[in-house]
Amino acid sequence: MTPAGSLLSATDLRKSYGSTPALDGASFSVHPGEIVAVMGPSGSGKSTLLHCLAGIVAPDAGTITYDGRDLTSLTDAERSALRRGEFGFVFQFGQLVPELTCVENVALPLRLNGVKRKDAERRARARLEQLEVDDVAGKRPGEVSGGQGQRVAVARSLVTDPRVLFADEPTGALDSLNGERVMELLTDAAREARAAVVLVTHEARVAAWSDREVVVRDGRSRDMEFTR
Amino acid sequence: MSIGHTLLGLLEAGPRHGYDLKRTFDETFGHDKPLHYGQVYSTMSRLLKNGLVEVDGVESGGGPERKRYAITEAGVTDVQRWLATPEKPEPYLQSTLYTKVVLALLTHRDAAEILDAQRAEHLRMMRMLTDRKRKGDLADQLICDHALFHLEADLRWLELTAARLDRLAREVRPA
Numbered sequence: 001m002t003p004a005g006s007l008l009s010a011t012d013l014r015k016s017y018g019s020t021p022a023l024d025g026a027s028f029s030v031h032p033g034e035i036v037a038v039m040g041p042s043g044s045g046k047s048t049l050l051h052c053l054a055g056i057v058a059p060d061a062g063t064i065t066y067d068g069r070d071l072t073s074l075t076d077a078e079r080s081a082l083r084r085g086e087f088g089f090v091f092q093f094g095q096l097v098p099e100l101t102c103v104e105n106v107a108l109p110l111r112l113n114g115v116k117r118k119d120a121e122r123r124a125r126a127r128l129e130q131l132e133v134d135d136v137a138g139k140r141p142g143e144v145s146g147g148q149g150q151r152v153a154v155a156r157s158l159v160t161d162p163r164v165l166f167a168d169e170p171t172g173a174l175d176s177l178n179g180e181r182v183m184e185l186l187t188d189a190a191r192e193a194r195a196a197v198v199l200v201t202h203e204a205r206v207a208a209w210s211d212r213e214v215v216v217r218d219g220r221s222r223d224m225e226f227t228r
Numbered sequence: 229m230s231i232g233h234t235l236l237g238l239l240e241a242g243p244r245h246g247y248d249l250k251r252t253f254d255e256t257f258g259h260d261k262p263l264h265y266g267q268v269y270s271t272m273s274r275l276l277k278n279g280l281v282e283v284d285g286v287e288s289g290g291g292p293e294r295k296r297y298a299i300t301e302a303g304v305t306d307v308q309r310w311l312a313t314p315e316k317p318e319p320y321l322q323s324t325l326y327t328k329v330v331l332a333l334l335t336h337r338d339a340a341e342i343l344d345a346q347r348a349e350h351l352r353m354m355r356m357l358t359d360r361k362r363k364g365d366l367a368d369q370l371i372c373d374h375a376l377f378h379l380e381a382d383l384r385w386l387e388l389t390a391a392r393l394d395r396l397a398r399e400v401r402p403a
Contacts, residue, residue: 203380204379204380205354208351208358208376210355224347
């Protein structure tokens, strides 16, 4: 069963690595344009939940439904196409290709989808501008600050106009001020695009940018909306 | 927050009527908790009695008399002393939350449930402050940040306590 109107939902997910259970009956749902924070202690299973939801890791049991389709029944190629076309990703570290300039990095997902260079770079520049880092377009990742690099990564995650943005500790490597600016720009851009956001974080101040939080403990999830 | 000291500080900028003081206080500090008129007038009469303010003039129009207050030298010294004295950090073990958790354990209630409910409430407040900060000016941002960092510290304590409930239960329950 999927919660009414949800874009992406999962029910009773189970996943073990060897004999270690990472998910033990976790459920989740996010609606279009909604930002949901996934919180929990280290090793609680929150990143595994994100990887299952994004189709990167297949769960051992449970169902995942994206836009009415059963994600677990798709072929690898179909899941890859979905990740390239409809999902965006931001991680904590090492996402940008060091040999490419920032604008080429942002344009990369579009180029992989067959968009011509000129058009891809035009769209990439618009995203860089939205994230207030258009001044570093021609620089390589090694030549920009951590905060600028992360904004470039956010620009890249949004350049394909994804319907779901997966962000795993997106500010984990930044100081408070830069982290906050990244969250502000990320959530503004996502809300404007009506993209759903799955935001994994262990920081409450980052989670405070979300609409709702789900806490994962020992592989089980709890929607905090219903605890009050 | 000391309302007396705050009103005194506002008077340092120049003499004001009680009504003006209330309005300025509410606009600057009282977003969530505006002052009652009664609080303003009782505080002003206490400050007057202690020689920290004086009546600078009285206007009598059609309505009741309106006193205009000015800060005295003793008042300025008092504000200075208050500003220069650090606030006493609140000892956590005396907090209501700790009491609730221990009471829950002693009465064999679900302490984790209490912590989760508190956690949800804290995050709700943090969301509200984040939203206010997002829409506000720099002063709003600084005020909200201070509250956010404190709430975050509380939240960390809630998480740590949740992880240590079994041990706490063993320690507080009679053998």
